[in-house]
Amino acid sequence: xxxxxxxxxxxxxxxxxxxxxxxxxxxxxxxxxxxxxxxxxxxxxxxxxxxxxxxxxxxxxxxxxxxxxxxxxxxxxxxxxxxxxxxxxxxxxxxxxxxxxxx
Amino acid sequence: xxxxxxxxxxxxxxxxxxxxxxxxxxxxxxxxxxxxxxxxxxxxxxxxxxxxxxxxxxxxxxxxxxxxxxxxxxxxxxxxxxxxxxxxxxxxxxxxxxxxxxxxxxxxxxxxxxxxxxxxxxxxxxxxxxxxxxxx
Numbered sequence: 001x002x003x004x005x006x007x008x009x010x011x012x013x014x015x016x017x018x019x020x021x022x023x024x025x026x027x028x029x030x031x032x033x034x035x036x037x038x039x040x041x042x043x044x045x046x047x048x049x050x051x052x053x054x055x056x057x058x059x060x061x062x063x064x065x066x067x068x069x070x071x072x073x074x075x076x077x078x079x080x081x082x083x084x085x086x087x088x089x090x091x092x093x094x095x096x097x098x099x100x101x102x103x
Numbered sequence: 104x105x106x107x108x109x110x111x112x113x114x115x116x117x118x119x120x121x122x123x124x125x126x127x128x129x130x131x132x133x134x135x136x137x138x139x140x141x142x143x144x145x146x147x148x149x150x151x152x153x154x155x156x157x158x159x160x161x162x163x164x165x166x167x168x169x170x171x172x173x174x175x176x177x178x179x180x181x182x183x184x185x186x187x188x189x190x191x192x193x194x195x196x197x198x199x200x201x202x203x204x205x206x207x208x209x210x211x212x213x214x215x216x217x218x219x220x221x222x223x224x225x226x227x228x229x230x231x232x233x234x235x236x237x238x239x
Contacts, residue, residue, distance in 0.1 A: 009135060012139060013139070018146075019146040019149055023150065034214060035149075035162050035214055038214070039145065042166055043166075046173050049177050053180065058181050059188065059195075063195075069199055069203060069206070073202075073209070073210055076214065080216070080217040083217050
């Protein structure tokens, strides 16, 4: 009963991740891609707990899930800071060039 | 193990009657399925919404709530006997739930702030009339 529930739950979760892959593929901005990667990472932590239920070793897989959730959060923060800073610097240079051309 | 605790006599009788399914686990099944419905809403919104901020609206709320519901459901499902090891497992999974509850809105906020400072403007009403803009 619990095994079948875990199998159906995990495969449905995996099938519902496919639209996120579509959003990574076509996403117009880098932020869309990063958002979809963040959602997939969070769901992978859930999927690890489900796999642990399937193998009757939840006590081992829960630690993996904790590490994965932490890594996912850190990567989201770091990538958002990186995109913000680089694009802002480029924008600042372009604005300075435009200002110099106008004067 | 269950019979020795005394307080949970009703639960032990339900285990004997229901062939190994505790009422806790039925609550866990219901929570996990409700979380799956919320995740369905998230994935439909990520595909169908026209703008980055509306997609953020779908992903930020539905993702964190569905993760918390599914993890709480599986924390109740894995609670087979009320021994010390299963309590430790329950507390660990609830720790993941607390961590997601704090960090998922934070990362959504950081991404949205980065997009806003990158001059990513929200979709306006006059943009909806142009079909090429909506198609993206």
